[in-house]
Amino acid sequence: MKLVMVLGAALMLIGFWGLITRRNMIKMILSLAIAETGLQLIMIAVGYINGGTAPILDSAVDKLSAVQQVVDPVPQALVLTAIVIGVAVNALMLTFIIRLYQKKHSLNISDYKDMKW
Amino acid sequence: MVRKTIALALMSGLAFILAFILGDWSPMERLSGVAYDYVTRGAADLGAMNLVTAIVVTYRGLDTLGEVTVLFLAASGVAVLLRRKRDEAAATVKIKRAASEIVTTGASLLSPFIVMFGAYIFLNGHLSPGGGFQGGAVIASAVLLLFLAHPDYKLRHNVLNIIESFSGFTYVLVGLLGLFLAGGFLDNRFLPLGTYGTILSAGAIPLIYTLIGLKVGTELAGILENMKGRA
Amino acid sequence: MDKEKDGVLATIEEARKSFNEQDYYCQELPKTVQPVANKIVRGFYNWAQANSLWILGFGTGCGSIELPPLFTPRYDVARFGIFPRPTPRQAGVFIISGYLSVKTLKRVIRSYEQMQNPKFVLGLGSCTVNGGMYFDSYNTINRLDYYLPVDVYIAGCMPRPEALMKGFETLKEQIRAGKAEGANHYVENLEWYKANQKQIIKDWDMPEYNW
Amino acid sequence: MDGIVLKVVYAILSLILIFNYGMLVIGVTAKIVARAHGRIGPPFYQPYIDLLKSISMRTSVHHGVMFWLGPVFRLTGGIGLYMLIPAVYGSEWLQNFSFSGDLILVIYFIFFGMLGMALGAGESGHPFSAMGIMRGLAHTTASEVPFALAIIAVAAQYHTLSISDIVAAQQGGIGHWTLMTNPLATLAGMLAYLGMMMHSPFDLHMAPQEIPVGPVTEYNSSYLALMQSNRSIFASAKLILFMNLFFGGATSIPEMVVKTFLIFFFCVFVGVVFPRFRVEQSVRWFLKLPTMIGVLAVVIYTVHG
């Protein structure tokens, strides 16, 4: 699972890198999404227990000894929420970009410096 | 160049921080804390096979309600932001090309099945992986497919709105029923828990997931439609 | 003439007029003041007046060059109580030193009128008597006593300081004798003096009497 | 009650004495200056004649109430100043009203006449008056500085500000005079004295050639007479003050006459030798050398405690 963790961290860094180097706003948003994905990977990794299975108490898992068999369900529940919130934010951000593009016909973040100082 | 250098410096700093924090991380050996409780008593308490669902819908139901709210907010926000002012109508230029026949035919064929699959997912959320959000998203993908096939396709707003409002409001009502009839707000146990492992079990969870599924589906569809731009 | 310049001149003129009208000058005419009635006091006062002659330091013409030597060790008029005084308010003796141009006359009149009674005038040089060598000049007056009451004339062109000292001597005698009443004479005959003065001075831009 | 009547009588006598003394000092000095020039000069009683002449003038003009009051202030200042200084040490009738205040009162009362005069002259509206006052005031502020320092040094030396006490402390021979015991203060004081007498080279307030007679340009006749009287009293009062402060005071009238005359002659002597200063030169001069000496005098006592 350490691999997933490292992967997640790497994705986060990649996301951040993209965020601060890509001028294109859509790419920035995608970078943020990548970083979020990295974080979600990390969350899943945190909830993982070596050799565990999905926390669904169906026939594959014995209801009584479930504790020893399943992974932590909480991070998974949290990830679910996080994903949905991420989707919402991304949708809204894209909407902003649509509107911004209509105003200035540019996707370059450096073109939107009307307010400063 | 300066910018890149600064960015590089920042990134190495961040990398150092992440490395510092996660450096000696190791996976948990066994469940502990609240997770232990969830796993040991979740099924008994709520009658849901899928523990994640149990947590999402009931134990941390307020989060889920919030999640729905967030999505609803985003949909409303998108709608507000992309609303058309009167003078903007003339300005929008149509550059829409009709989709190819393969796409249109495929879409017509597939979309009922996709919707049905979505419904399946949220209806079985307490039994198997899946749930309202996932189901809703699948339904919305059907709408997306329709949009791809028929760029001029119009959703029926009123119906969507009513479904959305109704499902959302009912969700809140169901929560309140939990408060009045059972242990607390969003308690699923005001309905009988039913037989463990069947579709009509786990109290109000299937009901809630259905409502969520409907709501998420309509909301995502709404977002898609708004972003597509109305013809 | 330039219109704007005209305007400026007009405003200055106007301002002058308005100052005259606006009560900046005393418009009254002087009255004669008789000496003290008491004879002893009068004699005492006359003695003091005679022995403390303060000359108004106003050189009106070329004769004023003769004044400075008076205060040197050679002549030393200080021993007679004669001192120069730069302000007419405090001076008692006005020496008209030589010719008097029209322009200067105006100033002389103003200064004379600002001196306090009793005041004395010394006409120094021939020019003050009859115009002297400038008798036919367009720009000088010929007879000083048409314009001011003169107590003593000192003839010559130019008279030496000794002559001047003699003049002082004469003036002192007159004062002591109570005959130097030029100030009162001027006031009594003010109308005549003013008429003469105004004949010469065309742009009479001052009040009738300069207090 | 008797005491007060007596005091008033004494004061009037004292005043008559000092008035005549002042007149004579001025007259004699003029004579001496004339002699120095190689002239005969006016008679020593010329100041009396001039005064009489001013009184005898038949007309006068004035510019308003304050103009009118100016000479009154001036003479009041002169008389008042003299009244505050004990003229002769040990003499009862020449003590004047010195019990009503000490040295501080005296030096501040000097300004009374000056201020009143300045107000009166100001009302005349003559620009030269205003200029003369400006010069006089400016010059005075500077020349008073070394004087004040000298007084402070003297007060620090004798631990008193009472003039009588200062004189008393100087009795017993020339060695006890402030001149000997506190030469720095005396030096500063005497340099300041030159300025305070407003004689050449510090007669810039009336600068005969620039702003003829300065503040009093418009004054005439009886007003002038008042100022002429003041001149004698005021000057004598100042002379007596300096005598008291630095030269052991006087125990008899002849001693006073000699000492004050010598002090006055010091200023006349300097005046004959030097031409006039400009305002800023005078101000700067006083603020440099005399003030430095004064500061030194004061610092010595600050350090010694």
Add this chain to the structure above:
Amino acid sequence: MVNPIFIPVAALGMAFLLPVLERFGRKTVNVLFFLTLGFFTAASLIWLNDFFMANSPVLRVFTAGFKPPLSINLQVGSQEAMLLAAINVLSLAGAFYLLPHLNVTGLKARVLFLLFTLGMNGLVMTRDIFNLFVFLEITSIASYALIGMDVRLKSLTAGFKYMIAGSLASIFLLFGIILLYQASGTLNIDGMIASGVTLNDSPLIQGAAFMLFLSLFIEMKQFPANGWALDVYQAAHPGISAMISAGSSGAIFFALYKIFPLAGENWYLAAAITGSTTFVISNLIALRQRQVTRLLGYSSVGQMGLLLAALGFGFYVNRGRDNYAFILAALFFNHFFAKAGLYWIAGIVKKERIEEWSALRRNPVLLFLTGLFILALLGAPPFAGFWGKWALIMNLGREDTFWGVALLLFGSLLEAAFLLRWFGLAMRGATHDDIQPSPAVREIFVTGLFALISLTLGARFGYMRLTADLWTYVFPLILAAILFLFEGFSVYLRVMASLVVMLFFGFYLYPLEQGLAFYFSLIFIGGGLLMLLATLYQPRRSAGYYPLLVLMFSSMAVLTASKTQLGFFMNWELMTFSSYLLIIRGKKSRKAAWLYALFSLGGALAMLAGFSVLQLIRPGAELLADLAYAGEYGGVIFTLISMAFLVKVAALGWHIWAPDAYAEAEDDLTAMLSAILSKAGIWGLLLLAVFMGAPLWHSLSLNTVLGWLGTLTAFFATLYAIFQEDAKRLLAWSSIGQVGYIVMGVAMMSHLGWLAALWHTLNHFLFKGLLFLAIAGVIHRTGTRNMYEMGGLIKRMPFTFFSVMIGIIALSGVPPLTGFGGKWLLYEALIEKGWYLQAGVAFFASTIAFLYCYRLIHAIFLGIPKPDQLQVREAPFRILFPQYILIAFIFVFSLKPAWLLKPLSAMVAPYFTPTLGWQGDTAVSSLGYWNGTVMMILVVFIFALVLLNLLWMSRGSKKVKPFNIVYAAEKPDRPQTTHYAWHFFTPYQRAMRPLLKPLIRHFWQGVGEWTATGGSVLRRIYNGNGQSYAMLILLLAIILFALTAGA
């Protein structure tokens, strides 16, 4: 009791239902919308009532029928109730304010607004950390949408930047939460705190805390990661900005407050450092800001910094947590209501640049509200911020955290600088156009409501702090409030009312005071009464004039009755602010009033610092008398506290404000400032001397320093006075110089010295009041302050001339009038004390005073009258009357100095052995003696004699006219050229040139310019690029990591 769960239920129910209800029309929707918000407000108010009035137990709600940590729980206690009440009132009022804006954007906007409110409520109530995240997201997303709602380019740009920042923050937050979850096995905040998991210093847990707090610090808009916030505040609709700045920032702050117990020691420090840095830097940058909404943005960000700093310090010093709750609440609510109010006003006025705010002048109500909110933000009493700041600084002092004190006070000063400049422009800026703000009743109503709440809260917090002598300390405010009722009536009635309340207050204070305090309150109240009488000469007075005057005088009087430090400081501030508001009424007094306020506030803040140092040595000290125990810190405390007084007396170095303020204030006000207000500083110095004696700074006696300061002030101010062309400016410098003598007297710390100071205090009041009033009369008639434009007025205004003459004789210290008494005492004291050199300088100064005295009277009254002033009349009787009362006093004390000196001697006797004795009417010191009575009689007698003599001699004297002068045989041309008045002392100026270099002014200018330059350099980091802002956020991460990882 309302179940808290109904808040989300109601919000969501309504939000989900509204789209369906749309068809029933806008009205229905609006009614339901406001009903919901009203329900929130009502519920939270009920809770507030329950917790504070009925002491109910804390409400805890478990969802889903399980106990935490299994389920999510909500909690409403007293703190939550306060927050919820504030937030919901804000939401209701904000919605009401925003109604037209919401109408334009349609139904969905209401949904957004409702959910925004829900988000804030949830942030406050929830006790589950992941739930906190969800509510944070709800709040954020709703605010993104609300910002972009009006689809303008600017708001869209700002919203986008905000979203990037928000997304980064939420990534960090989630990261932190998941790590914490792994470490603690729970998501419940109480559980986490109880388990003490974060005390472990493993990298994972420290990392978790790092991520958690990093995220909240970003949301709290900490420097440098706050560029986006500024854009949002600038671009968003002001109504929305109000919601974000007050509401959501507040809720987030509370969330931070909630989880802060999780933080370790290193985070307390980090919060303190970050917060105070943000506070200082954002206020610094704001100095150059001209855009109103962005200015408010900087201020908001600064206030957030202040709150964070207070929080950090509160935990850092780890003691007195209850006290910190008080501080945080006070600071928080103060900012909450004031900032919302200011944003709303910005929305009403609709002027972008602060220069254009002069339009506000036409609308007194708005102007009043603006002033009120700005004062609240500045922490003026009685607003809550005042109490909070006081308590915070005192606590910091107690814990020896003086770097915090320094940073916070510096930041406060900077904040005052830009806020007051803005207010000054609104009050006195040049009008640019005639478009006036046209506020709707609705807008005024909500803004006014918040003003009322601000005041009420201030009163409430003040009631908690002012434990002793409450009524005395708040009396001035009550009096001012009473006088407000008389606004709109005629001036006579207002003056009458003012006189009555002041008299009443005098009677109230009378039994409380004796000795020195009595003497000073006599000057403050008695002088105030006299000056109030003089104000009648102007037939019309703008609104608020008399309340402020009474506030100023009575707060000064309270200074003399104050026993506690807080009461003293409070009334000191009241006095400062009321006088500032009075000064700014002058026609051109904008800059002058600004300088005055800055210097005064700087001084007051130094005083605050001084008191806080005292806390270190004597924790919990509340009484002024505790200053006596300063011990080794005496020097520091004395220096700091005296700073405030030195500013008020305009001592050299702190005098920059005075000439301008005195000159530009209204004419009769100047009389009050100079004659009375400057004495407040003297009272302060006396108080310090009474309690602290003569403390040492190392081996240097501070009294020697103070003495020299007074001496040099007297000298240099007098020197400057003589070169002024403006009569009031001349008197202003003179005033500075005269007060310098008083400072000298106080510094001498001897019987005679204090007598000199006290004597001069009264005298300066008498003659400077006289002079300023007389000059006010002259200005009233001539309409100019330039002396060279006047002349010869003695003939037109003889009574005024007489006043001025008496005034200058008394001022210059010429016997026999009272001024001499002061000089006599001063020199006797100086020589007795052995301050010979000082005596020399003082003497020099006092002779120079003659120059300006003469110039004043000559240029105005003597010389030649100007043509346009030939018709002026004597000053009105209403201003002459008080002058002649003053003259009467001058004559009485001249004739009988003993009547004043003997009581004064008795007042000083408790502190020093008397060295002044009496022989009849003669005052005898160890050096000399002085009999004022004999002197007066003597002078009058001689004067009368000479006068009679001249009367006889000059009979028949001819009175002539102005131009009848000897003019070198010429005729004067114009009065303008004949009246010698302009540049009167040019030769003197030439002689004194080396002493006239305005070094101190240059120094302060330099300070000002360098500070502003620092701001403009720093603000370059906000380059407007959203990407750069993202980089700055990452930078903050690294900085914070460096700050916290060390521990």
